[in-house]
Each structure stands twice: as structure tokens, then as C-alpha cells.
Amino acid sequence: MAFRALWPGPGRWPATRYPDDREVATLVGDLLAGSAEFARRWAAHDVRPEPTLLKTVNHPLIGPITLNCTFLDIPDQDQQIVLFTVEPGSPAQESLRLLSVTGTQRMNVSG
Numbered sequence: 001m002a003f004r005a006l007w008p009g010p011g012r013w014p015a016t017r018y019p020d021d022r023e024v025a026t027l028v029g030d031l032l033a034g035s036a037e038f039a040r041r042w043a044a045h046d047v048r049p050e051p052t053l054l055k056t057v058n059h060p061l062i063g064p065i066t067l068n069c070t071f072l073d074i075p076d077q078d079q080q081i082v083l084f085t086v087e088p089g090s091p092a093q094e095s096l097r098l099l100s101v102t103g104t105q106r107m108n109v110s111g
Helices: 002-006 008-017 022-034 036-043 091-101
Strands: 053-059 063-074 079-085
């Protein structure tokens, strides 16, 4: 839900930079027609930066790992980088440390 709520703000950038691009216009039109929530957010012109989000990944061996998710825009390249980080000393950091060694041991070696 948090990721979906973010898009109208950053989505304005390509729509403004490429006003004659039919693909961008079609995408925005489809989203406006298909989602009342998106249309409301788009009409609000809410383009302020959003705070860091949290994303929980469920790893099959380690279990849930909650990561900070930050977006970095590279406007002149039309790209966005998504960074996942953890707080130092957090349970997520310990989970990532465990992941760095999980799978390096041979578990099928007999006695």
C-alpha cells in the first residue's frame, strides 16, 4: 500500500518532462480511469518527498526481515534507485549477517 501511495508524486515528473509521450499519457490515463485513489492523489498534486518506507521480506530460511526502503531519483537518466538498508544493531542486521553465511555450509555430508 505504501509503494502504491507514492507513485502519483514521482509519476508527475515523466508526465511533465515528456508531455507529448503517448506511452506516459496512456499510462497516466489508464491509472486515472482505473483507480479512484490514484485519481484523488493525482488531482491533489502531492509531490512532497516521502519518508523512508519499511519493507518486510520473508526469507524461507531466516524468516521476516524488515528493511528501510529509500528512493533516489536520477532525473537526467530517467531512472530511480531503490536502496534497502538496515539500522545498525537491529534484528534485521543480525538476520542479514546470518544470511551471509547461510548456504555456505555443506549440509549433506555424511558422518
